[in-house]
Amino acid sequence: MTPSEFTPRRIRDVYSSGQFGLSVEVFPPQTAKGDDLLYRTLDRLQSFRPAFVSCTYGAGGSTQARTVEICSEIQSRYQLAATAHFTCVGASRDDLIQGAELMMQSGIRNIMALRGDPPAGTETFTVAEGGLAHANELVELLREKSTDIGIGVAGYPEKHQEAADAQTDLDNLKRKVDAGADAVFTQLFFINDNFFEFRDRYAKAGITQPLIPGIMPITEFARIKRITSMCGAVFPEDLASRLEDAQDDQEQQFQIGLDHAIQQCQQLIDAGVPGIHFYVLNRSQACEQILTALGIGK
Numbered sequence: 001m002t003p004s005e006f007t008p009r010r011i012r013d014v015y016s017s018g019q020f021g022l023s024v025e026v027f028p029p030q031t032a033k034g035d036d037l038l039y040r041t042l043d044r045l046q047s048f049r050p051a052f053v054s055c056t057y058g059a060g061g062s063t064q065a066r067t068v069e070i071c072s073e074i075q076s077r078y079q080l081a082a083t084a085h086f087t088c089v090g091a092s093r094d095d096l097i098q099g100a101e102l103m104m105q106s107g108i109r110n111i112m113a114l115r116g117d118p119p120a121g122t123e124t125f126t127v128a129e130g131g132l133a134h135a136n137e138l139v140e141l142l143r144e145k146s147t148d149i150g151i152g153v154a155g156y157p158e159k160h161q162e163a164a165d166a167q168t169d170l171d172n173l174k175r176k177v178d179a180g181a182d183a184v185f186t187q188l189f190f191i192n193d194n195f196f197e198f199r200d201r202y203a204k205a206g207i208t209q210p211l212i213p214g215i216m217p218i219t220e221f222a223r224i225k226r227i228t229s230m231c232g233a234v235f236p237e238d239l240a241s242r243l244e245d246a247q248d249d250q251e252q253q254f255q256i257g258l259d260h261a262i263q264q265c266q267q268l269i270d271a272g273v274p275g276i277h278f279y280v281l282n283r284s285q286a287c288e289q290i291l292t293a294l295g296i297g298k
């Protein structure tokens with residue numbers, strides 16, 4: 001099959017097949033060395049047969065061209081569907097329409113529609129002139145352009161940091177789904193009970209789209225502390241204290257993180273999740289070991 005004959009799977013088809021949907025999320029590297037690492041990672045992870053790989057979109061739209069380039073490369077190199085993340089940050093409605101057209105012309109058939117985080121150095125999200133304020137508006141805009149494209153959106157089992165309360169946040173998530181999203185991918189979390197409680201409320205709210213847990217394996221305590229402080233994920237105290245105790249031993253930190261992720265994923269699978277979305281931070285080692293332990297993809 002030549003790349004031009006390749007038809008990327010749409011997000012909705014991934015989960016409607018009844019098969020477990022493995023997905024991995026990467027970010028656009030800023031250096032040639034970073035590119036090498038990314039493709040070495042994907043060379044290894046593709047053997048676990050992910051349903052798709054998603055690539056993030058930098059704050060301020062700074063990496064849009066790179067996001068599209070990497071998604072196109074993934075599709076032609078691996079014959080594997082790519083999902084391009086797309087945010088409203090710094091973009092007018094016309095910019096967003098052009099951005100969506102560029103993605104579609106590049107053969108991308110799945111988009112993760114996000115409002116986006118404020119650009120580095122700013123605390124709050126500001127609507128760009130003539131731009132959109134919330135992700136549900138971006139979903140609407142994308143659906144106006146295409147009924148065929150696959151659309152994912154973000155969900156927050158532990159509530160989005162800016163939301164007044166969990167119910168308001170869930171009501172807002174429902175707006176995104178009602179606007180035409182095909183599946184919801186969660187922010188990373190470490191406590192499954194928080195996800196299960198959210199899943200119950202999600203179902204009670206009448207949302208039927210697949211809900212995919214987002215898992216970030218802990219490989220380094222200092223790094224994960226930085227990430228959780230930015231996204232607000234709750235860190236279990238016992239896990240934190242075990243990692244504190246291992247603060248001078250990188251290998252032990254990796255092993256503690258790995259054991260936690262394997263247990264977490266096994267419990268999620270046992271509880272019937274339709275897939276898992278791994279935040280792999282462009283590295284394969286932890287994800288490979290988790291997938292091998294769980295017997296996924298091989």
Ligand SMILES: Cc1cc2nc3c(=O)[nH]c(=O)nc-3n(C[C@H](O)[C@H](O)[C@H](O)COP(=O)(O)OP(=O)(O)OC[C@H]3O[C@@H](n4cnc5c(N)ncnc54)[C@H](O)[C@@H]3O)c2cc1C
Pocket residue numbers: 055056057058059085086087112113114115116117118133134135136153154155160161162163164168169170172173175176185186187188214
């Ligand atoms: C799977 C995943 C992938 C991500 N990828 C990226 C990425 O590539 N690039 C990036 O910059 N960031 C990314 N993020 C982070 C995301 O951009 C931030 O969490 C951002 O702060 C919110 O984005 P959102 O799409 O959830 O926004 P929204 O759904 O717009 O929600 C933002 C806030 O506004 C509220 N809200 C939503 N809709 C309405 C409404 N209609 N009226 C009033 N209030 C409303 C919500 O409750 C929430 O508090 C990702 C997050 C996840 C979970």
